[in-house]
Amino acid sequence: MAVVFKKTEGLTDKQFHYCPGCTHGIIHRLVGEVLEELEVVGKAIGVAPVGCSVLAYDYFNCDMHEAAHGRAPAVATGIKRILPDNVVFTYQGDGDLASIGTAEIIHAAHRAEKFTTIFVNNAIYGMTGGQMAPTTLIGQKSTTSQAGRDAATTGMPLRMSEMFATIDGAVFVERVSVHDVAHIRKAKKAIKKAFEVQLEGKGFGIVEVLSTCPTNWGIAPVESLTWLKENMIPYYPLGNFRTPEEGK
Amino acid sequence: MATEKIIMAGFGGQGVMSMGQLLTYSGMLENKHVSWLPSYGPEMRGGTANCSVIVSDNLIGSPIITDDATTALVMNLPSLVKFENNIKSGGKLLINSSLIEKKAERDDVDAYYVPANEIANEIGNSRVANMVMLGAYLELTKLVSVDSVIEAFKKVYGAGKEHLIPLNKDALERGATAVRG
Amino acid sequence: MAKVLMKGNEAIGAAGIKAGCKYFFGYPITPQNELPEFMSKELPKVDGVFVQAESEVAAINMIYGGAGTGERVMTSSSSPGIALKQEGISYIAGAELPCVIVNISRGGPGLGGIQPSQADYFQSTRGGGNGDYRLPVYAPASIQEAVDLVIEAFDVADYYRNPVMVIGDGMIGQMMEPVEFNEPEKKRELPVKDWATTGTEGKRKPNIINSLALDPAELEKHNIKLQAKYDEMEEKEVRYEAYKLEEAEVVLVAYGMTSRIVKNAMDILEKEGIKTGLIRPITLWPFPNKAFNEIPDTAKALLSVEMSMGQMIDDVKIANNGKLPVEFYGRAGGMIPTPEEIVNKVKEILGGGK
Numbered sequence: 001m002a003v004v005f006k007k008t009e010g011l012t013d014k015q016f017h018y019c020p021g022c023t024h025g026i027i028h029r030l031v032g033e034v035l036e037e038l039e040v041v042g043k044a045i046g047v048a049p050v051g052c053s054v055l056a057y058d059y060f061n062c063d064m065h066e067a068a069h070g071r072a073p074a075v076a077t078g079i080k081r082i083l084p085d086n087v088v089f090t091y092q093g094d095g096d097l098a099s100i101g102t103a104e105i106i107h108a109a110h111r112a113e114k115f116t117t118i119f120v121n122n123a124i125y126g127m128t129g130g131q132m133a134p135t136t137l138i139g140q141k142s143t144t145s146q147a148g149r150d151a152a153t154t155g156m157p158l159r160m161s162e163m164f165a166t167i168d169g170a171v172f173v174e175r176v177s178v179h180d181v182a183h184i185r186k187a188k189k190a191i192k193k194a195f196e197v198q199l200e201g202k203g204f205g206i207v208e209v210l211s212t213c214p215t216n217w218g219i220a221p222v223e224s225l226t227w228l229k230e231n232m233i234p235y236y237p238l239g240n241f242r243t244p245e246e247g248k
Numbered sequence: 249m250a251t252e253k254i255i256m257a258g259f260g261g262q263g264v265m266s267m268g269q270l271l272t273y274s275g276m277l278e279n280k281h282v283s284w285l286p287s288y289g290p291e292m293r294g295g296t297a298n299c300s301v302i303v304s305d306n307l308i309g310s311p312i313i314t315d316d317a318t319t320a321l322v323m324n325l326p327s328l329v330k331f332e333n334n335i336k337s338g339g340k341l342l343i344n345s346s347l348i349e350k351k352a353e354r355d356d357v358d359a360y361y362v363p364a365n366e367i368a369n370e371i372g373n374s375r376v377a378n379m380v381m382l383g384a385y386l387e388l389t390k391l392v393s394v395d396s397v398i399e400a401f402k403k404v405y406g407a408g409k410e411h412l413i414p415l416n417k418d419a420l421e422r423g424a425t426a427v428r429g
Numbered sequence: 430m431a432k433v434l435m436k437g438n439e440a441i442g443a444a445g446i447k448a449g450c451k452y453f454f455g456y457p458i459t460p461q462n463e464l465p466e467f468m469s470k471e472l473p474k475v476d477g478v479f480v481q482a483e484s485e486v487a488a489i490n491m492i493y494g495g496a497g498t499g500e501r502v503m504t505s506s507s508s509p510g511i512a513l514k515q516e517g518i519s520y521i522a523g524a525e526l527p528c529v530i531v532n533i534s535r536g537g538p539g540l541g542g543i544q545p546s547q548a549d550y551f552q553s554t555r556g557g558g559n560g561d562y563r564l565p566v567y568a569p570a571s572i573q574e575a576v577d578l579v580i581e582a583f584d585v586a587d588y589y590r591n592p593v594m595v596i597g598d599g600m601i602g603q604m605m606e607p608v609e610f611n612e613p614e615k616k617r618e619l620p621v622k623d624w625a626t627t628g629t630e631g632k633r634k635p636n637i638i639n640s641l642a643l644d645p646a647e648l649e650k651h652n653i654k655l656q657a658k659y660d661e662m663e664e665k666e667v668r669y670e671a672y673k674l675e676e677a678e679v680v681l682v683a684y685g686m687t688s689r690i691v692k693n694a695m696d697i698l699e700k701e702g703i704k705t706g707l708i709r710p711i712t713l714w715p716f717p718n719k720a721f722n723e724i725p726d727t728a729k730a731l732l733s734v735e736m737s738m739g740q741m742i743d744d745v746k747i748a749n750n751g752k753l754p755v756e757f758y759g760r761a762g763g764m765i766p767t768p769e770e771i772v773n774k775v776k777e778i779l780g781g782g783k
Contacts, residue, residue, distance in 0.1 A: 012635075042631040047494070057637045063626035065497045066639040068520050071490035074482065078494025078502070079626065081478045082452055086628050104490070107483035269605065273434045276607045282434070284605035288460055288543070309693040310686070311604050314767045 010035035010044075012061045021214040021221020023178045024052060024120065028059055030178075030188045031091065031118055034195055035062065040087040045079050047072040049101075051093035052126040052213075060091075070101020073108035076115045087198060088115040094135040095125040098160050105160075105206075112169030112203040116194045119160065122211040123232060130216030134158040137231055142216070157235060161208045165241035171203035173242040177210040177233060179225040190240070202244045210236060250305060252391050253313045255331050257298035258323025258344070263378035266404075267321070268299035271382065273400035274392040275303035283311035296326050303391055319389070321381050323364070325350060332357075342385055342427075344377065360384060360427050367422045376419035383423025394420050432607040437572045437597060438463035440608050441505070441531055442471065444579035447610050450501040450529070451477030454491035456484060458510045459543045460599040461533035465505065485510040489517030489530075496526035497638045499625030501583050505531035507599075508549050509540060512557055518592055519558025522655075523640030525624075527586035529579065530594045533602035536763040544763025545598035547685060550740035553596050554714040561652050563659040565666055566594045566713040568684040572606040578711070580613045585666060588617045589658055590624075596713065598736060599763075600686045662715055669717035670709040676727045677706030679775050680753075682745050683734040684710045687766065691734050694771035705775060713741070718748040728753060730778050734771055735759040754778075 007013075010032025018024045035041045044062035048054060050069035057064035067075040072090035080088040097105050097119050105117065124142055125131040132142040132149055135157050139148040149157075164170040172194050176187035187209055194205035210232050212224040219227050254271065258264040268284050275282040285300045300313040315333065319340040322328040325348050328341075335341055337356045346365035362384045364377040386394060394417070401409075401416060435443065442464050445453070453472055455465035469479040482488035488504050495502040506514060511532045521528055532553065536546040553566045565585055569575035575597055582593040626636050642648035670688075673695065674680065683691040688709040695705045704727070708720045724731075731753050733742040739757045746755050758774040760766045 041629070043628040045626045045628060054641060057639055061635060063628055063635050064637045064639075065494060065626050066524070066637070066641055067493070068490060068516055071486070071493075071517070074487040074490030075494030075497075077480065077482075077487075078452075078454060078491035078496070079498055081480055081491075082495050082498045082500050082502075083627060103483055104487050107487065110483075111480075269434070272605060276432060276434050282607060284434070285600060286603055288599070288603045308689075309696070310690040310768070311600065311606075312690065312765055312767075314769075 008032040008036045010041050010061055011059055014058045016059065017055060018052065019215045021212060021224055022052070023211040026178045026184060027118065027120055027187070027209050027211065028056070030184070030191050031089070032060065034188065034192045035087070037192065038195055038199065040195070040199070043085070044087045044089065045083070047076045047079070047088070047090040049090065049092040049096040050127070051096045053091055053093060053120065054127060056091050070096050070099070071104055072096065073101065073104040073113070073117065077108055077111070077113050080113060080115045084114070087195065089118060089195070090115065091118045092120070093126065094119070094121045094123065094133045098134045098158050106163070106167070109164055109167045109170040109204045109206070112171070114198055114201055114203060116198045117204070117206040118191065119206055119208045120211045121160070121208055121236065122213040123157070124213050124216045126213050126216055137235060141218075159236060161206070161241050164206055169204050170206060170242060171244045172197040172205035174240040175208040175210070175236060175238050177228065177238055179210070179212070179228045197244055200244070210238075251318070252303045252389065253316060253318045254301045254303075254385070255298060255313055255317045255320040255334060256301065257296060257320070257327030257331055259326075260297050262297075262323045263375065264297050264321075264323055265299055267378040267382050268301045269404060270397055270400050271303065271392065272301050273404055274396035277396045277399055278392050280304060281306060281308050283308050285311040296324070296330070298327065298331070319385065321385055322348065323377070323381065324348065340388060342381060344381060346377070360388065362423060362426050364423070367426060368419060371415065371418050371422060373415055376416060379416050379419035380423035380426070383420035384427045386420065387424035387427050432609050434605050435572065435608050436463055436603065436605050437575055438533065438602040439467040440572050440576050441579050441595070442467040443610065444576040445503045445529065445583070446471060446475060448501065448580045448583040448613070450503045450583060451475055452495050452500055452502045453477070454480045454482055454488045454495065454502070454504050456482050456488045456506065456510060458485075458507045460535060460602050461505050461507045461531070463602070464531065464533070485513035486516065489514035492528050493517050493521050493524070493526065496521060496528045497626045499622035499627065501527075501587075503529045503531070505533065507532065508534045508537050508546070508552070511549065511552060515557030518564070519556070519560055519562060520640050521592045522558070522562035522564060523560060524638050525590040525655075526592070526638065527583075527590055528592050529582045529586055530592055531579070532594060532596045534596060534598050536761065542763045543599065545600045545686065545736060545765060546761065546763055547598055547687060547736040548738070548740065548761065549596065550713060550735070550737060553594055554716070554744070562655065563662065563714060564592045564594055565662055565715070566596055567668070568596050568711060568713050569601060570685055570688050570709065572601070572604065573608050575601055576608050576610060584613070584617055584619065587619045589662060591658065596685070598686050666712060667715045667717050667719065668711035669720045670707070670711060671720055671723050672707040672709065674706035674708075674723055674725060676704045676725060678704050678727055679730050679732055679778055680706045680708060680724050680728050681732045681734055681771070681775075682708045682710070682741065684713060684741065687734055687736055690766055690768055691771060694768040694775070697768055697772050698775055703775065703779065710741070716744045716748060721748040724753070730754045730756055732756045732758060732774060732778060734766060736765065737761055
């Protein structure tokens with residue numbers, strides 16, 4: 001019988017713990033497939049964050065290093081500087097990357113560290129139970145912004161990719177989404193490109209993936225995809241901000 | 249010599265740290281026990297700089313010199329004021345009289361007045377005033393030989409600075425002459 | 430090898446390189462700056478890497494990542510910077526990775542000052558980070574000893590898969606003394622680092638470096654395993670110097686540079702006919718409790734001398750176990766005790782005049 005579908009070698013057989021409708025699973029798979037297609041699973045070292053994807057070290061079928069909250073880019077720097085021929089990536093959420101670990105990610109980009117970051121932005125702290133993140137939208141309810149996020153007291157949502165686009169060392173910056181099949185395909189292309197940039201030794205690459213959190217948003221899985229499309233994308237426009245050709 | 253405890257002080261740029269290092273290195277080359285302890289911090293950047301050098305036949309305990317210095321070499325007035333009282337009775341005080349008009353207040357220490365900057369200028373380079381002072385000190389104590397200081401100079405500054413050796417040797421000798429009775 | 434005159438900070442860096450460390454991640458802070466400066470100059474010559482991190486927090490996490498590759502890695506800082514590193518140190522201890530951390534300490538609390546201090550005793554020995562963990566802490570009293578201990582620290586770190594700290598006050602970092610870089614004596618058979626994250630190359634199962642264990646039973650098991658390791662360190666790694674304990678009336682306890690000032694004070698006291706001895710912990714953790722068994726019956730009191738308001742004295746009391754009165758003399762904030770002050774304190778203890 002012909003094989004029509006096979007799980008990627010980039011992932012282990014471990015069953016995901018993610019909530020129903022959460023798009024972490026899709027993003028894991030995209031990363032796993034890219035590692036497999038680029039034939040770098042055996043050379044890869046992943047750095048897992050703190051947050052919902054804290055257990056990512058059990059899911060990726062390569063050597064993995066679990067970091068402290070926000071510090072994954074520093075950990076990845078240590079690894080990549082010592083093992084420049086390996087393929088190093090961090091997988092981080094928005095609380096991890098855009099809040100507690102802002103310094104680490106900005107400076108990894110600033111030093112043009114040659115690793116790849118997958119930044120999963122679901123506009124909320126998931127693991128800790130739905131608190132407000134720097135990326136939470138105005139009016140969006142969370143357990144620490146129960147009347148909805150108020151710009152006057154908590155600022156405007158932080159656009160990270162736009163910030164990376166101003167840093168010379170960040171040679172590949174793209175924001176993608178996984179709310180439908182067409183966008184999932186585009187997301188995979190961007191992830192692949194980001195890893196290729198690393199393999200070519202060009203600098204730091206980051207793909208921001210807009211993702212859902214049905215549990216903490218309090219929205220059913222399918223509606224969550226619509227909510228992402230209608231609310232997140234207008235504020236976080238999709239597209240490529242940087243490719244090696246234009247910024248090096 | 250049992251133990252020589254020397255405080256060297258001046259303002260930043262007078263070369264008190266390097267003068268101390270050369271003496272320390274020379275002591276090491278002569279198989280003596282040595283230590284060099286600098287003041288560090290903001291005063292390194294323009295204010296008063298000083299270092300404590302100990303050269304001894306015996307193992308050195310603390311590298312810190314409190315009020316038991318056998319000698320103080322002071323290159324500017326604030327250093328004289330600050331360290332005159334750290335010299336033990338019977339010790340030596342070498343004063344850079346080019347920049348310090350004040351005389352030693354204590355009469356239980358032997359004060360020597362060395363116009364270090366004037367001598368350095370005479371031989372063509374004001375930057376060797378520290379070496380003039382060191383030459384005077386070595387003449388008085390014979391703590392290490394001038395040859396050892398030159399040897400230390402080569403090790404510390406390397407081949408690139410060897411052309412400066414005659415000038416520094418001259419400075420050491422002129423310093424010695426200044427205190428030779 | 431011939432002796433060279435080196436500044437403590439540079440000698441410590443050279444010792445790291447001598448020990449085979451090619452990777453250093455640091456951040457500027459006085460009075461340890463000559464150490465990262467030295468490494469930035471020297472490591473490229475040995476095909477190594479120096480990274481100036483954006484913060485001490487980042488530097489220690491680079492160490493965490495770097496240590497995971499199995500290579501020898503090193504970082505340094507000074508007191509408030511070491512405080513920032515505690516997060517990473519806890520993770521490194523939890524994930525069982527080897528590394529060497531140097532603290533050239535200064536006065537605190539807060540930003541404090543930049544002059545020499547020993548007020549980081551608690552921070553070093555009690556763990557500034559969270560959780561049940563320990564790390565060997567070496568306190569050299571000379572530059573030569575700093576060099577020897579740094580070299581050994583890398584072996585100890587590899588042997589136990591544990592972070593190791595070398596602590597010196599600002600004087601150790603700033604002063605110059607002659608040093609020799611001797612071939613290290615091989616004391617331990619070092620285990621193969623088959624746990625390192627270097628890429629599976631498709632030949633083995635993935636290695637995972639991790640300090641997370643959500644299942645309490647699993648985490649307790651991990652803690653018990655770690656404790657067994659710390660017990661072994663307490664048994665095998667204690668280092669101290671027992672100096673002139675015979676017939677001592679007062680036994681002083683001091684480490685690092687303070688111990689050298691104490692020795693000067695002891696010389697003065699000896700000339701006056703007062704016999705004193707010194708216990709100098711070389712490992713602050715594990716603390717040399719057994720050294721206190723060597724204290725003779727002539728001893729009337731113990732005197733802990735520190736450049737702090739009294740931190741090691743807690744360990745002295747534990748080691749003493751109520752046998753003798755435990756006295757304290759300390760200076761803080763970058764002030765350094767003089768031999769005369771210590772002499773006076775000893776005389777005061779013995780009931781003499783001030």
